[in-house]
Amino acid sequence: MSETALPDRTGAFQARLRKRYASERRFKALGLCAVLFSVGVLAILLVTMTMNGIGGFQRAELAVPVDFSKAELAIDPQRLNDKDAIQALELAGLPLLIDNSAEQTLGRKAADELGSEAWREAARDIIADPSLLKRKAVLNLPTSKDLASALRGDGHEELRAQARDLVAKGQLARNFDPGFLARADATDAQMVGIWGALKGSMLTMFVTLLLAFPVGVLAALYLEEYAAKNRWTEIIEVSINNLAAVPSIIFGLLGLAVFLWIFPNYRSAPLIGGMTLALMTMPVIVISGRNAIKAVPPSIRDGALAIGASPVQVVFHHVLPLALPGILTGTIIGMARALGETAPLLMIGMRAFVATPPDGFTSPATALPVQIFLWSDEIDRGFVERTSAAIIILLIFLLVMNGLAIYLRNRFEKKW
Amino acid sequence: MSPSILLLLGLGLGLAGWLAARARAWNFRRDIRNEGKGGRLAALPSYHAWYVALWIVLPVLVFAIAWSFLAPQLVTGWVLSDPAAAGLPHFGFERRAILDEAASVALGSAPGVFNPLAEGLVEPYRLAFAKVRWIGIAATLVIGFLGGASAFLRLRPEFTARTRVERTIMTVLLMASLVAILTTLGILVSLVFETIRFFGMVSPLDFLLGTHWGPDPMGNPLNPDPSRYGAIPLFWGTIYIGAIIAMFVAIPLGLMSAIFLTQYASPRWRSVLKPALEILAGVPTVVYGYFAALTVAPAIRDAAQAIGIANASSESGLAAGLVMGVMIIPFVSSMADDSIAAVPQAMRDGSLAMGATTSETIRRVLIPAALPGIVAGVMLAISRAIGETMIVVMAAGAAANLTANPLEAMTTVTFQIVAMLTGEGSFDHPATLSAFALGFVLFLVTLALNFFALRVVKRFREAYE
Structure with a gap:
């Protein structure tokens, strides 16, 4: 019993085996x-966006001491x-006061590099805190874009020297800009x-x-629970599967040719954008909804039918509540995709320059991804940082939705 | 005047009808009990309630939609019949502008008029708007009341309200699923209609076979130069970027990722790496586009210049294609994952039992067996890549070069659709209409790819079941 019959492991065999094992390791490493x-x-x-984007949440600001008590606006x-408080402050001479104060402390050349909209920021500060009018205060006001790029190290040597000088005096700095989250588009990256x-x-x-969720869920219920197997059902299924794979820009062409033909006055309105994206999102909701409905075991339906529920009651009282978590998951994923979608919105005109936040579903608006696209076209370096900051915000939204x-x-999925 | 007021009114009426009908059904039930002869309601009270509510809300809904189309026309008609409208220019842009101005002042959305002609029209507009509003509200009330009353009078203890309500629900479900067909039809109609108009100006042969693309949106729309509408360079750019460069990246990396994740990775590794791939799939295309334009394209240009290619462009087909390939990796990976998982375990076990290593099993057994599914997945990936817009818009450039040099600027079908439709061109110009013809070609190609891919997947699945 001491001798076990080992197969003949000749040298050639050993070499082949080694080669095969080596190739196995190479293959695995390739996969990794x-x-x-x-x-x-x-x-x-992510790192590129974050590195660029951090700067996008900041802007170059000049520290301007203003003595409101002496000036008596x-x-x-x-x-x-x-x-119209801002207009009232303008009439009261606020822009001049800001300019004079800047000249006194920073010198004429630096005062010229104050952003043309800087006094508006001061006006907003005053409106937020009227007691400013009675005292002396140091306001951090945005610089012109030239000085901002000089601070970044671009532009004329003369201006760069001025920027270095101001920084050394502590009068120029890049500060966190909370207004970035509160303002709308502008031509100046600082604003x-x-x-x-x-x-x-x-x-x-x-x-x-509002449009895609009910239609998608109802269509999924119909196809999964009631539809007879006939030609019509097959056509519906084929068109849903194809719609899910149609390039998004085609939906934009549809929105342009059909929705804007019906509502010519609502160009670049969120209403039309939402309708276009709804057509795109609906197939996603139908497909994920059908999978969720399919996962509800037949015994639930049989049990309900056995105690006398009608087919509609079976579905709406038993199947739908059980399938809802799955349907919601699919809906959120579909909505996340729609949120990042750009091309169809370009087609229906949501690329216009809109300087005020939209105040309704029919007023001109732009969307976050379109804004990113528009800013990415700007040449000014300041916009590169702002674009990356906008991308960070978009990615955070998507991450939250997917999370x-x-x-x-994980919380509601049941294994039957 | 918005239809939402009418809808709210209809919903209010519907609620009233719902409550009234339920109370009536409760009364029926009480009466039956008091008589003590047995028997019961044919439907639960809530179904009686829903029956009446539906009879109120649905007619109001139909009316509100019709009214929102009819009302503006009525308003314009009334205003034009006013004597103050006699002085208007007869047609054209100016007339439209004056009317719009007066209307917006009458609605209170603008503070005052600039044009003296509009001044006289403000009051007629205001009257017309008021008239339309009150007619709409009155008609809503009448329709809702008539619908509700006729339904309410039909309620009896033996009335089968549930069957009727359920029949309505089934109709709504059917209509919801018909939206998909309507959307497909809408796409087809809008593309075909504009494409036919385009082919009326430029012959299809020039479009499909011409090799020079350079429409002039400012040129004379009645006499376009057909030699500037040759789409071959666009088709080539699309195929080169989407189906060649991107697939060079996506197929090997996607396939190897799928193999590693399904065959080699330990559950712990998988639980980290798979979500990372999913995040890659969830990044919006505009972010990829920005990444391609900001990071990848300059890097490629610098690299090309470093090895002595002086004229490398900062917008190149290579940058767009590479980033697009990365975008497609998760897609190819998950398709390959599915088809490898569909290969029966017995085949894998058989191969391993014969002494093959894991990689030999994968290469000689799993991949050949999963090949139809993988090919279908690649077709779907190509259809997604050629329809991708933002990456090429931001990174590939606008020049329609018919070249095989990946470092040159190149343009695609989707890029030109965006370029033609976001300009200032009028809707009757062949340059604008060419976007629809390009869209139609794109739609047909992606449709064909998807159709064949889904068929292959289906047949493949059946083969192993």
Whole structure:
């Protein structure tokens, strides 16, 4: 029993085996490299955006000491609560006061590099805190874009020297700019904000959800629970599967040719954008909804039918509530895709320059991804940072939505 | 005057009808009990309630939609019949502008008029708007009341309200699923209609076979130069970027990722790497486009200059194609994942039992068996890549070069659709209409790719079931 008959392991055999094992290891390493490449690109993308984007949440500001108590702006404090308080402050001579104060402390040349809209920021500060009018205060006001780029290290040597000088004196600095989240588009990178586009995106998404969710869920219920197997059903299924794969820009052409033909006055309105994106999102909701409905075991339906429920009651009282978490997961993923969609919105004119946040579903608006596209076209270096900052915000929104979908899936998904 | 007021009114009426009908059904039930002869309602009270509510809300809904189209026409008609409208220019842009101005003042959305002609029209507009508003509200009330009353009078203890309500629900469900067909038809009609108009100006042969693309949106629309509408360079650019460069990246990397994740990775690795791939799939295309234009394209240009290619362009087909390939990796990976998982375990076990290593099993057994599914996945990936817009718009450039040099600027079908439709061109110009013809070609190609891919996948699945 001591001798076990081993197969003949000749030298040639051993060599072949070694070669085969080596090739096995190479293959595995190749696979790992492929995955790591994707992860690496993702990391580079995120790092690039973050590095550029951090600057986008800041802007170059001059510290301007203003003595309001001495200047005595001719304005009634009551007027500050009015809608046109900014105009009232302009009439009262605020722009001149700011300019003079800047000249006194910073010198004429630096005062010229104050942004042309700087006094508006001062006006907003005063409206937010009327007690400023009675004291001396140091206001941080945006610089012109030339000085901002000089601070970044671009532009004329003369201006760069001036910027270095001002920085050394502590009068020029890049400060966190909370207004970026509150303003709308502008021509000057120093003055742009993301709120206008974000609000446009939200309005658009609301319309999309309102249209695509009910239609998608009802269509999924019909196809999965009631539809007879006939030619019509087959046509519906084929068209849904094809719609899910049609390039998004084609939906933009549809929106342009059909929706804007019916509503010619609502060009670049969130209403039309939402309708266009709803057509795109609906197939996604139908397909994921059908999978969720299919996952509800037949015993539930049989049980309900056995105690006398009608087919409609079976579906709406039993199947739909059980399938809802799955349907919601699919809906959120579809909405996340719609939120990042740009091309169809370009087609229906949501690329216009909109300097105020939209105040309704029918007023001209732009959307977050379109805003990113528009800013990416700008030559000014300042816009590169702003674009990356906008991308960070868009990615955060998408991450939250996808996280919510994953949470819903893990929390409510049942294995039957 | 918005239809939402009418809809709210209809919903209010519907709620009233719902409550009234439910109360009536409760009364029926009480009466039956008091008589004590047995028997019961044919439907639950809530179904009686829904029956009446539907009879109120649905007619109001139909009316509100019709009215929102009819009302503006009525308003314009009334205003034009006013003597103050006699002085208007007879037609054209100016007339439209004056009317719009007066209307917006009458609605209170503009503070005052600039044009003296519009001044006299403000009051007629205001009257017409008021008239339309009150007619709309009155008609809504009448329609809602008539619908509700006729339904309410039909309620009886033996009335089968549930069947009727359920029949309506089934109709609504059917209509919801018909939206998909309507959308497909809408796409076809809008593309075909404009494409036919385009082919009326430029012959299809010139379009499909010409090799020079350079429409002039400012040129005379009645006499376009057909030699500037040759789309071959666009088709070539699309195929070169989407189906060649991008696939060179996406197919090997996607396939190897799928193999590693399904066959080699431990569950722990998989739980980290798979979500990372999913994030890659969830990044919006505009972000990829920006990444391509900001980081990848300059890097490629610098690299090309470093190895001595002096005229490398900063917008290149290579940058767009590479980034597009990265975007497609998760898609190819998940398709390959599915088809490898569909290969029966017995085949894998058989191969391993014969002494093959894992990689030999994968290469000689799993991949040949999964090949139809993988090919279908690649077709779907190509259809997605050629329809991709933002990456090429931001990174590939606008010049329609018919070249095989990946470092040159190149343009695609989707880029030209965007370029033609976001300009200032009029809707009757062949340059604008050419976008629809390009869209039609794109639609047909992606449709064909998807159709064949889905068929292959289906047949492949059946083969192993």
